Amino acid sequence: MMRVGKLDRATLERNVLRHFITSRKELVLGPVFGVDVAVIRCPKGYLITSTDPITGLVDDIGWYSVHVSCNDVATSGNRPQFVESVIMMGEGEGDERAEVIAKGMARAARQVRADIVGGHTERTPGLSHSIVATTAFAFVDEYVTAAGAKEGDAIVLTKMAGMEGTSILAAMFKERLSTLGRRTLNEARCLSERMSVVDEAEAAFATGGVHAMHDPTEGGVLGGLYEMGVGSGLGFQLDEGSIPIAKSTKEITARLGVDPLRLIASGSMLMAVAERKVPDVLRAVREAGVEASVVGAFGGSEGTLLRKDGSREKVDETIQDELWRMAGE
Secondary structure, three states: OOOOOOOOHHHHHHHOHHHOOOOOOOEEEOOOOOOOOEEEEOOOOEEEEEEEEEOOOOOOHHHHHHHHHHHHHHOOOOOOOEEEEEEEEOOOOOOHHHHHHHHHHHHHHHHHOOEEEEEEEEEOOOOOOOEEEEEEEEEEOOOOEOOOOOOOOEEEEEOOOOHHHHHHHHHHOOOOOHHHOHHHHHHHHHHHHHOOOHHHHHHHHOOOOEEEEEOOOOOHHHHHHHHHHHHHOOOEEEEHHHOOOOHHHHHHHHHHOOOHHHOOOEOEOEEEEOHHHHHHHHHHHHHOOOOEEEEEEEOOOOEEEEOOOOOEEEEOOOOOOHHHHHHOO
8 A cells, every 4th residue: 555645755756856857047946845836037036836736525625725825835935926726526526516616715815815817627537526726826026945944043833733634633533532522623623714824924034034934734843844954954953842732733633643743734834043033033923913933943964853751753754644644544
């Protein structure tokens, strides 16, 4: 049985990325592991673009699809401006399913102040449920990427670890989790409403103190930091005790035997921040209405997680998102 989820670094580079030979002089940053955007030089400034799919059984798939690609563009420090979509409906889904998806997309686009400008919609042979992929764009004057962290930078995490995964687990295993109580499950599901990282990314970047940003999606906070480390050529030290985790996340992950640091974490942002600018970045993010915490630092050659019990754990490319593991049980 092949492992579901994103391909690991070696497989991706061997079977996919090495075939993409780029030659256009306008291309500043093309396909590379761990960086979610492409950067294209324009006559004035740059075009930032990113594509992402939503493939799982998600209730509000249109809303999610817009936010995940817009979050990727936001890792550049800029607000997304335009979105295109590909909607692939399941064979047995009625026409009204397309409208539900479109309404969700429109709601998310209004939230981040982006325009949906086109795409493609079809009913796909052999598909059991809808899949939506979106591409977000922004024309910008300057940017950062996930690969720009510097030695000694502080690691700042906005919001909390495992937010998206918590909301999905609450829906997937509602019967198994019923004894936790309605309040806990409702709080878990509501975490998905904080999906966008656009506001905090824009505010942090404006301080001039951010060297790199990455939204930790599949693989959670650990997966996101591993990708930033590879791209930046740096190790990192992450302090588990400093990482904020919602009460509902703690209860659900404990009940299911899930590591919240390896759980898909859309809705939070990882930032590499110059040490002297940390107070400015924390202040700017909080003024944007988002909490933020210093959870570690970049440096050295290996990724290390300092657990609460004092043990040290190496962080490498073997990370699989806990959501995929649970889906296979």
